[in-house]
Each structure stands twice: as C-alpha cells, then as structure tokens.
Amino acid sequence: MEFVKTVPKDRLTLFLHPEQNPLGGGYQLIQSRIAIGSGEMWGRGLYGGTQTQLNFIPEQHTDFIFSAVGEQFGFVGSMGVLIAFWLICLRLVFIACNAKENFGSLLAIGMLSMIAFQVIVNISMTVGIAPITGIPLPWLSYGRSALLTNFIALGLVESVANYRPRKRF
8 A cells, every 4th residue: 555655756756856866767757858958959860869769768659759859850840740739739620610510519629639638748748847647649659559549530520521511602
C-alpha cells in the first residue's frame, strides 16, 4: 500500500523539480529539454541530433517524439507541426459548423477535443510544463492503436463533411 501512496507524489515532485533525481525519474524530462533547446532555430537536420541519435531520450519514438522534432527541425519545424495541428483543428471546427445534423457536429467537436487534448498534454509534458504521462502525439508517435483510432475518427468526421448539403449557385 505504501507504493500506491508514494508514486503519484514522487511523479509530481519530479515534474516540479526534475533535477532532484537526474539519473532516475527526472532523466527523461531533463534530456527532453536539452534536445528541444539544442535544436535552436533551424534544428540539427534529420538524424543529426545528438540527443535523439545517441538514445539519451528514452521512448523518443512514442511519448517524447516532439523532443526529437524540436532537436532535428528546431523552432521552425516545431512551429510547422503546431501549425499542421492547428489547421486540422480548424478544419474540424469548419465541419462542425456546417454539419447537417447535430450528431455530425458533435462528432466533429468530439474529435477536435480528442486531438487538442492529446496535442496539448503531449507537447506540455515534453517541454516540462505538465507531468509526464503516456499520451501519444497524434499521427506522429509510434503506436498502432492510437494511429488507427485517430485515422478512423478523422474518417468519420470527413464523412460528415462529405454528406452535408452543397450550396447551389
């Protein structure tokens, strides 16, 4: 029972002060911050980052994919990823506003909420402003079930857009 009581407390403590245990629980967050910072403006190039290529960031292909993007493509590449997610969310809002039925609108808003939540939590945890969780970055993190779920949900929302009434001129 003691383990169950101390693990959430330890995670929160390490989130607030990862330097207290730099070789244990704080290691991943510290290395992620180093990787994102070393990318600077334009990045180190594809497969050119030292943190990602030398495997200093554990699980970089799943939970910490944004730190690999930040190191290899820099601020510009990171902003490109954020703009791509923003455009997807903008498309979902457009579909929700123009849906023929309430169900289609709610489906689009649900997908928007799912994507926005995953993006905000994943990027926040890689830069150190949220606790580390196991939430993948949609369409970028390695994970077949999350990838399949996101594509199916996007396909359902696009079918809502496909069956809305067309404007006649």
